[in-house]
Amino acid sequence: MKENKYDDSVFFTKYSQMYRSLKGLEGAGEWSELQKVLPCFSGKEVLDLGCGYGWHCKYAAEHGASYVLGTDISQKMLQKAQEINSHPNIQYQRIAMEDLDLPKESFSIVLSSLAFHYIQDFPLMVRRIHSWLKTSGQFVFSVEHPVFTSYGTQDWWYDKNGEILHFPVDNYYYEGQREATFLGEKVVKYHRTLTTYLETLLQNGFQLQHVIEPQPPQTMLMIPGMKDEMRRPMMLIISAQKL
Amino acid sequence: MKENKYDDSVFFTKYSQMYRSLKGLEGAGEWSELQKVLPCFSGKEVLDLGCGYGWHCKYAAEHGASYVLGTDISQKMLQKAQEINSHPNIQYQRIAMEDLDLPKESFSIVLSSLAFHYIQDFPLMVRRIHSWLKTSGQFVFSVEHPVFTSYGTQDWWYDKNGEILHFPVDNYYYEGQREATFLGEKVVKYHRTLTTYLETLLQNGFQLQHVIEPQPPQTMLMIPGMKDEMRRPMMLIISAQKL
Numbered sequence: 001m002k003e004n005k006y007d008d009s010v011f012f013t014k015y016s017q018m019y020r021s022l023k024g025l026e027g028a029g030e031w032s033e034l035q036k037v038l039p040c041f042s043g044k045e046v047l048d049l050g051c052g053y054g055w056h057c058k059y060a061a062e063h064g065a066s067y068v069l070g071t072d073i074s075q076k077m078l079q080k081a082q083e084i085n086s087h088p089n090i091q092y093q094r095i096a097m098e099d100l101d102l103p104k105e106s107f108s109i110v111l112s113s114l115a116f117h118y119i120q121d122f123p124l125m126v127r128r129i130h131s132w133l134k135t136s137g138q139f140v141f142s143v144e145h146p147v148f149t150s151y152g153t154q155d156w157w158y159d160k161n162g163e164i165l166h167f168p169v170d171n172y173y174y175e176g177q178r179e180a181t182f183l184g185e186k187v188v189k190y191h192r193t194l195t196t197y198l199e200t201l202l203q204n205g206f207q208l209q210h211v212i213e214p215q216p217p218q219t220m221l222m223i224p225g226m227k228d229e230m231r232r233p234m235m236l237i238i239s240a241q242k243l
Numbered sequence: 244m245k246e247n248k249y250d251d252s253v254f255f256t257k258y259s260q261m262y263r264s265l266k267g268l269e270g271a272g273e274w275s276e277l278q279k280v281l282p283c284f285s286g287k288e289v290l291d292l293g294c295g296y297g298w299h300c301k302y303a304a305e306h307g308a309s310y311v312l313g314t315d316i317s318q319k320m321l322q323k324a325q326e327i328n329s330h331p332n333i334q335y336q337r338i339a340m341e342d343l344d345l346p347k348e349s350f351s352i353v354l355s356s357l358a359f360h361y362i363q364d365f366p367l368m369v370r371r372i373h374s375w376l377k378t379s380g381q382f383v384f385s386v387e388h389p390v391f392t393s394y395g396t397q398d399w400w401y402d403k404n405g406e407i408l409h410f411p412v413d414n415y416y417y418e419g420q421r422e423a424t425f426l427g428e429k430v431v432k433y434h435r436t437l438t439t440y441l442e443t444l445l446q447n448g449f450q451l452q453h454v455i456e457p458q459p460p461q462t463m464l465m466i467p468g469m470k471d472e473m474r475r476p477m478m479l480i481i482s483a484q485k486l
Contacts, residue, residue, distance in 0.1 A: 165413075166413040167411070170408075172473070173474075173476075198454040208445065208454075209445065211451075212438050230416045231412075231415060231416075232412050233416075
């Protein structure tokens with residue numbers, strides 16, 4: 001089943017009130033690290049899988065991309081993208097990334113921000129991305145960190161007074177579906193190990209260029225809860241190049 | 244301060260009774276995965292940093308290495324290595340790996356098994372290893388997983404009845420010294436993030452070939468406690484090539 005939680009009205013409304021939704025790239029804790037590893041977009045064809053509000057599409061277009069295809073399964077997300085992040089060089093398309101069928105070697109850059117933990121078959125996705133990329137093309141994505149997805153609830157472990165004790169890890173090597181609570185709503189996500197993320201890339205024609213667990217930047221530590229993000233890795237940013 | 248816990252008599256005696264100490268490579272949960280990513284040793288000069296009992300030195304020598312230098316800070320470890328894993332092509336040397344001074348481009352392969360979490364400055368070590376390796380030389384090592392080292396105690400989180408609940412992660416981005424309990428003894432180890440391990444390699448002239456979190460093999464799940472190792476990643480195996 002393909003996850004389309006973002007077309008649920010209650011969930012979407014809550015999502016739209018998040019700091020990152022209101023502020024865009026500058027409101028996303030991982031942006032400063034992601035930005036550092038983005039390739040040069042000038043004159044490039046860019047595919048953004050699970051583009052959401054379209055912030056990264058807009059960034060690519062404004063940094064010279066000749067064509068940007070942003071895809072998302074959620075109608076509500078794309079509506080918002082059209083509204084706040086449209087650009088003559090961007091085309092938004094509603095489709096589950098698993099159903100995308102694109103010509104071989106038609107993109108120079110493939111991006112995906114925090115979307116792959118919603119898909120069931122990562123290796124299949126990687127093989128297809130490899131086929132869509134031109135030789136030496138760049139694949140840059142962020143995903144929830146295996147430490148963050150392994151236990152399932154994605155919540156801290158608390159003491160009797162409700163104080164955070166630590167973050168729990170369990171069932172690490174048992175990959176697959178987890179039911180997490182995000183914005184107070186049940187969401188299905190897929191846990192996979194770091195090994196799966198990296199070895200899948202290495203064994204399918206990619207060379208690793210960066211593997212970064214983004215820390216919250218100093219400037220954002222005043223945001224409620226952000227300082228606790230120094231206690232666990234929540235995301236993983238990976239940059240790879242097609243060989 | 245360079246850690247030489249293994250020359251402590253009580254600790255060494257306990258270590259010598261571990262399954263992996265008694266059984267050698269076949270008794271080590273990560274061996275089957277490590278073995279898969281080892282390079283061809285035939286005619287190669289091999290350096291093993293923190294060689295301990297010398298199991299990997301012996302393996303390299305028996306698989307054709309022309310010369311193996313095994314180094315360790317512990318006299319007791321090397322005594323045992325000489326006793327059970329000597330070979331005409333192996334030279335054992337007592338020295339802290341931080342103090343090693345070797346000619347540039349003098350080794351084709353550098354190995355290290357579960358030793359780098361005892362050293363304080365990993366980036367410096369990587370730069371030196373890079374200089375000791377010949378071009379296209381292989382660097383293969385295992386280390387305790389950042390998930391395993393972050394909290395500090397390296398112990399599970401238990402319920403009131405002493406049953407395992409999960410494994411705790413905390414202070415992930417605060418790298419540095421941790422005081423762990425290993426074999427009932429206090430041992431100082433150094434926690435660093437996955438980012439530090441991988442980015443240090445990528446930014447210092449290495450290409451990543453494998454990043455593997457070894458699972459305990461099916462055949463070892465009968466060893467007490469081994470099945471719980473499916474619940475957390477304890478080790479990381481990394482294979483890299485000098486560019």
